[in-house]
Amino acid sequence: MAVTGYEKSKLRPSGKSFADTIPGPRGLPLMGVLPGLRRDSLGTLIRAARDYGDVVALPAGPRRVYLVNHPDHIRRILQDNHRNYGLPAQYRMLRPVFGGGLFTSEGERWQRQRDVLQPSFRLSALRELAPVVAAATEDMLARFERACTDGVPVDVAEETPALTLQVAARGLFGADLGSRASGLARDIRLLIEEATRRTMALVPFAEHLPSRRNRRFARALGRLDAAVAGIVAARRKAASPDRPADLLTRLMAAADAERDADAAIRELHDQVKTMLVSATVTTANALTWTWYFLSRHPQAEAQLRREVTECLADGAPGAADLERVTYVRMAFQEALRLYPPTWRLARTAHEPDTFGGYRIPAGAIVVFSPYLVHRHADVWENPEAFDPERFTAERSRGRPRFAYIPFGGGPRACIGAQLATMEAQIVVAMTAQRFRMRPIANHRVEIEPVATLRPRGGLTMTLEPASG
Ligand code: HEM
Numbered sequence: 001m002a003v004t005g006y007e008k009s010k011l012r013p014s015g016k017s018f019a020d021t022i023p024g025p026r027g028l029p030l031m032g033v034l035p036g037l038r039r040d041s042l043g044t045l046i047r048a049a050r051d052y053g054d055v056v057a058l059p060a061g062p063r064r065v066y067l068v069n070h071p072d073h074i075r076r077i078l079q080d081n082h083r084n085y086g087l088p089a090q091y092r093m094l095r096p097v098f099g100g101g102l103f104t105s106e107g108e109r110w111q112r113q114r115d116v117l118q119p120s121f122r123l124s125a126l127r128e129l130a131p132v133v134a135a136a137t138e139d140m141l142a143r144f145e146r147a148c149t150d151g152v153p154v155d156v157a158e159e160t161p162a163l164t165l166q167v168a169a170r171g172l173f174g175a176d177l178g179s180r181a182s183g184l185a186r187d188i189r190l191l192i193e194e195a196t197r198r199t200m201a202l203v204p205f206a207e208h209l210p211s212r213r214n215r216r217f218a219r220a221l222g223r224l225d226a227a228v229a230g231i232v233a234a235r236r237k238a239a240s241p242d243r244p245a246d247l248l249t250r251l252m253a254a255a256d257a258e259r260d261a262d263a264a265i266r267e268l269h270d271q272v273k274t275m276l277v278s279a280t281v282t283t284a285n286a287l288t289w290t291w292y293f294l295s296r297h298p299q300a301e302a303q304l305r306r307e308v309t310e311c312l313a314d315g316a317p318g319a320a321d322l323e324r325v326t327y328v329r330m331a332f333q334e335a336l337r338l339y340p341p342t343w344r345l346a347r348t349a350h351e352p353d354t355f356g357g358y359r360i361p362a363g364a365i366v367v368f369s370p371y372l373v374h375r376h377a378d379v380w381e382n383p384e385a386f387d388p389e390r391f392t393a394e395r396s397r398g399r400p401r402f403a404y405i406p407f408g409g410g411p412r413a414c415i416g417a418q419l420a421t422m423e424a425q426i427v428v429a430m431t432a433q434r435f436r437m438r439p440i441a442n443h444r445v446e447i448e449p450v451a452t453l454r455p456r457g458g459l460t461m462t463l464e465p466a467s468g
Pocket of ligand 1: 102103274275278286341342345346406408419420
């Protein structure tokens with residue numbers, strides 16, 4: 001059997017190797033691989049793992065960046081030694097978009113916030129959202145119906161963000177964004193893409209220049225902030241007994257109990273914004289890719305359709321049905337494996353640490369990629385194949401937990417993972433009840449790894465009635 005990169009690295013005597021001896025590309029003088037990381041980040045990471053193994057030094061200008069690509073190493077960062085890892089300093093560029101909400105907070109503040117939010121993301125609470133998801137899906141399917149009748153294809157990558165934003169706004173905050181949802185979803189996409197681009201900026205403070213790009217960013221941010229302020233204000237106006245027992249009411253009660261009222265109000269605003277931003281584009285891309293794979297794998301699509309017909313007949317799936325539509329769940333999980341929307345994660349090491357005999361220094365930025373580890377040859381057989389049944393209980397047995405990280409892992413794992421999965425099951429099942437989605441002939445779909453992994457130029461599909 002061939003010795004893998006990981007095994008080779010384990011053969012090195014522990015503690016004897018230091019940062020400079022970690023293998024990796026040299027890149028350009030001074031800049032290292034930074035231009036490559038900016039231009040083609042995913043390609044650079046794929047080549048680095050292919051050529052150098054599971055721990056790779058990536059000189060990136062003044063920064064010490066290391067790619068780690070083994071489930072054991074990722075478990076160490078996210079779980080076993082998670083206290084040694086903080087959010088990279090570049091995350092400050094995400095602050096205008098996420099504010100001081102859960103995504104960007106750390107330490108005690110993060111723990112306090114997570115404790116307040118967590119009960120709303122328990123399965124028992126999420127099950128109550130099933131009708132909200134079904135209603136928002138109905139709205140989208142009504143648009144699909146018109147397109148189908150008119151014989152017009154739909155760009156599902158354009159449709160899904162409005163749906164996932166509506167689900168988050170209605171389900172978590174009781175707010176119906178109505179016809180504003182599409183525009184706001186586009187704003188959210190622009191905001192996270194631009195903020196993520198800024199984390200890689202070569203010119204410091206470029207975000208303050210009066211460029212067209214920065215002005216567009218400011219306008220989109222203004223609209224998102226106004227929408228969030230409107231959601232909170234509408235709830236404040238409602239008399240206490242009329243307030244639903246949802247996440248917004250919980251966040252407002254927590255804010256009212258704080259002594260520093262101004263800071264608490266700001267944090268409430270940031271938390272609502274964080275949830276809307278985190279929920280929208282990720283879940284939308286995941287849905288889009290699920291349809292992409294199903295449309296290209298007729299056998300899988302037929303199996304999914306059979307399951308939906310057997311388990312649900314014509315009705316919308318309720319919470320109780322979700323355990324039965326297992327193939328729908330597995331198709332979604334497999335799409336997340338192959339094209340994980342959050343394709344790159346990063347942390348900064350507070351203290352030195354050791355991976356497979358290689359020691360990384362304090363202050364190092366460690367980067368790891370769901371896209372890469374989801375294809376790791378030590379774990380995944382035939383990794384490029386779309387095969388939902390990898391996720392049966394039987395075939396999942398013994399698989400390392402951190403070989404599959406579309407939602408991250410450890411204490412900072414995605415708080416919305418179960419919501420996203422439930423939502424996808426309902427949306428995909430309801431869509432399959434009505435339509436067959438077909439790819440456009442000769443249309444090559446390419447991945448575009450920006451802030452999230454999405455199809456370049458959208459994903460246009462034709463719709464046929466399912467019963468036809
Ligand atoms: C398919 C959809 C989704 C994907 C692929 C996804 C992916 C992720 C990943 C990978 C992380 C970990 C980031 C890290 O470790 O640095 C994360 C964190 C987070 N996600 Fe999601 N997510 C999805 C849906 C959602 C939804 C629906 C919500 C909210 C309703 C949400 C809210 C959050 C928040 C607030 C965090 C930060 C958690 C913390 O740091 O404690 N996500 N997500």
